[in-house]
Amino acid sequence: MSLINGLPAHVLLVHFVVVLVPLTALALVVSAVWPVAARRIGVVLPVMALVTLGSVPLATEAGEWLERHVDSDPLVRRHAELGDGMLPWALGLFVLAAVVWWTTRRTAAAESGAQGGAQASGRTGSVIRIAAAVLSVVVAAGAVVDVYRIGDSGAKAAWHDGYSKTATGGKGDGDE
Numbered sequence: 001m002s003l004i005n006g007l008p009a010h011v012l013l014v015h016f017v018v019v020l021v022p023l024t025a026l027a028l029v030v031s032a033v034w035p036v037a038a039r040r041i042g043v044v045l046p047v048m049a050l051v052t053l054g055s056v057p058l059a060t061e062a063g064e065w066l067e068r069h070v071d072s073d074p075l076v077r078r079h080a081e082l083g084d085g086m087l088p089w090a091l092g093l094f095v096l097a098a099v100v101w102w103t104t105r106r107t108a109a110a111e112s113g114a115q116g117g118a119q120a121s122g123r124t125g126s127v128i129r130i131a132a133a134v135l136s137v138v139v140a141a142g143a144v145v146d147v148y149r150i151g152d153s154g155a156k157a158a159w160h161d162g163y164s165k166t167a168t169g170g171k172g173d174g175d176e
Contacts, residue, residue: 002065010062014154017059017086020052021147024093025140031100032136035129038104049090049097056090059083075157082150089143096136103129 004012031038031045038045060083067080107129 002062008062008066008069010059010066013055013059013062014151016055017052018147018151020048020055021086021090021093022144024049024052024097025144028093028097028100028136029133029140031104032096032129032133035104035107038100043101046094046097046101049094053090053094056087060087073157075153075160079150079153079157082146082153086143086146086150089139089146092139093143096132096139099128099132100136103132 002009027041027045027048031041063080063083067076070076
C-alpha cells in the first residue's frame with residue numbers, strides 16, 4: 001500500500017495503531033483484573049486485539065514504502081527501527097486477549113455447572129487468571145509505552161524542521 005487519496009498511506013494507517021493499541025491494552029487489563037467486565041466485553045476483546053494485530057503490519061509496510069520515498073534522515077531511520085518492534089507487542093496483546101477471553105468463558109461454564117471436582121479445577125483456573133492478569137498488565141504497559149515512543153519518534157522525524165517556534169507573521173497567527 002502506498003498512497004490513499006494522494007497521501008502516503010502510512011500517515012493515515014498509523015492512526016489505527018495509535019488508537020487501537022492503547023484501547024486494546026486498556027480493555028485487556030480491565031478484562032484480566034475484573035472478570036465481570038470480561039464477561040460483558042466477551043468476544044469483542046479478542047476480535048479487537050486481532051484487528052489491532054492486523055493494523056500493525058499494514059502501517060509498518062506503508063511506513064517502509066514511505067521511508068523509501070523520503071530523504072535519508074537519522075530521525076526517520078530511528079522511527080523505522082522502533083516501528084519494527086511494535087508487532088511482538090501487538091501479538092502479545094492478541095494472545096493474552098484470547099487467553100483472558102477463553103479463561104473467562106471456561107470459568108463461567110464451570111460456575112454454571114458446579115460439580116464436586118470443581119475445587120481443584122478452580123484453583124488451577126485462579127492461577128491461570130492471576131498469571132494472565134499480571135502478564136496482561138506488563139504487556140499492555142509495554143505496548144502503550146512502545147506505541148508512544150514510536151509515535152514520538154515519527155512526529156520528530158516529520159516535524160523537526162517543518163515549523164517555526166516563533167510566529168511567521170502569516171494570517172491566522174493571532175497578531176491581527
